[in-house]
Amino acid sequence: MRLQHHAKTQLAIALIRRGMRTSLVARISGLRPAVLRELHHEIHGCKPLPGQLPSTGSLLGSARRQANASVFAGLYRAFGGAAVERRINVEALLTGHRLYLEQMAGLTGSDTLGPTLDINQGWVIARDLTTGLVLFRICERCAIPYVAGAFSRRSVDCPICALKVSRTGREVKDDAPPQPLGSSTAEQGKPNRDATTHA
Structure with missing residues (x-):
């Protein structure tokens, strides 16, 4: 005892x-x-703070949050195996979360996936994996596993692919040639009336 x-x-x-x-x-x-x-x-050195646990919807509410949660969930399942979808494995939760924080520390400069999940948010994901509210899926395009809410409209969307598309769009916009000051794209295509008059 x-x-x-x-x-x-x-x-x-x-x-x-x-x-x-x-x-x-x-x-x-x-x-x-x-x-x-x-x-x-x-x-x-202080009393524990009261408060409610976050909801699964808030943890998977955007492509960035969903990708963030998928990194943690993938590491959690790597140490706990398929059984984590039936019961919470506390040792795998601690190990997976520690390695998740180490992985995210390498992405700090890019801010690609936003704030890291704390252990309480990780526990919520682990809990909802056992109830079926959170599901593992594999993207048909990139073959990367990710987690999604069972009743979410995002459940069929791969967050990794969504972030790639979003980033590509930003890069194309950033690579566009600069516009002359005081002129718009539409104005550039118009003939110069003063030049025509004096020609």
Whole structure:
């Protein structure tokens, strides 16, 4: 019993250090909320903040957010296997999230995928994979796996391909020749009346 309690406490400490809310840590570890609040105060030097968990819709609401979540979910499943679609694997969640943060750190300069997911947002995705609210799909064009909301209009759209199209459009616009000051594209095609008059 002591070893089991010690293992639960160590897991709770790892989750709290990562920033997981004590309500989730209580659900995962089985430890009493009062104990977890004390641990949180010892680790972070403050009381845990209350608040609601984010919804899946907010985490997958745009191509950029969906691609961001797909990076995390892919790493999570790589360590937890197909079983993560049936139950949450906490060890795979921690390992996948750590590697996800490392991968995202390399993209900081480009800001391609926006803000990183914290461990609580990662847990929401992991939870909804087990309920079927979040599904793994594979793009028929680029063959890259991604996650999508089961009832979302974006469920059939690959976020990676959508971002590629968006970026290509911006690059084409950026490569367009500069317009002369004080003139528009339409004005450039018009003949110069003064030149015609004096010719």
